[in-house]
Amino acid sequence: QVQLVESGGGVVQPGRSLRLSCVASGFTVSSFGMHWVRQAPGKGLEWVAVISYDGYNKYYADSVKGRFTISRDTSKNTLFLQMNSLRDEDTAVYYCAKDRQAAAGTGLDSWGQGTPVTVS
Amino acid sequence: DIQMTQSPSSLSASVGDRVTITCRASQSVSNFLNWYQQKPGKAPRLLIYGAYNLISGVPSRFSGSGSGTDFTLTISSLQREDFATYYCQQSFNTPDTFGPGTKVDFK
Numbered sequence: 001q002v003q004l005v006e007s008g009g010g011v012v013q014p015g016r017s018l019r020l021s022c023v024a025s026g027f028t029v030s031s032f033g034m035h036w037v038r039q040a041p042g043k044g045l046e047w048v049a050v051i052s053y054d055g056y057n058k059y060y061a062d063s064v065k066g067r068f069t070i071s072r073d074t075s076k077n078t079l080f081l082q083m084n085s086l087r088d089e090d091t092a093v094y095y096c097a098k099d100r101q102a103a104a105g106t107g108l109d110s111w112g113q114g115t116p117v118t119v120s
Numbered sequence: 121d122i123q124m125t126q127s128p129s130s131l132s133a134s135v136g137d138r139v140t141i142t143c144r145a146s147q148s149v150s151n152f153l154n155w156y157q158q159k160p161g162k163a164p165r166l167l168i169y170g171a172y173n174l175i176s177g178v179p180s181r182f183s184g185s186g187s188g189t190d191f192t193l194t195i196s197s198l199q200r201e202d203f204a205t206y207y208c209q210q211s212f213n214t215p216d217t218f219g220p221g222t223k224v225d226f227k
Binding site: 035037044045046047050059060061062095100104105106107108109111112113114 | 158175
């Protein structure tokens, strides 16, 4: 059974850093593209970043480019999001999600429960 | 970046109603268009991928159509458990942008 469990969220001051983790089970992160998506309080979904199934390609939303870094540890089957220079507007629930297929563009078919980040 | 819009932003409906939500892309996304359902406090759930392909386990009252820039999600007969917010998402180009959402609530 596919499961994604995020952790690492919390309250942090502006300008500081935070590292989110997402432990995957029931599949291997090296077989699928993995994404981070966030949702600010009372707002819609915002795509944040993706790492391709082979780990070679990483893409970011303009709003986080240069501040956030997506990575993975295949030995731990875990996805990460390193968030630096945090801003008030980064306050959100952060979800990790899995591509439906190895090839990108086929939808995000499994999501974690989300981890809240508050920048204040 | 490709911009996504949805209409309406919210709608009120009753059980048994037919509901249609529209999603428009600022440029063609071919059929790389996905639909999600989200309930309060929960993670989104993928309903439809590739514009019209129903995810296994999703009730057949949900359907999707469209290609290029204009897409539609239809719920043929709204059920109580369908009251939620629905988002479209294009996965044609990175960033994989979401629409602003359509909230479906009780009339």
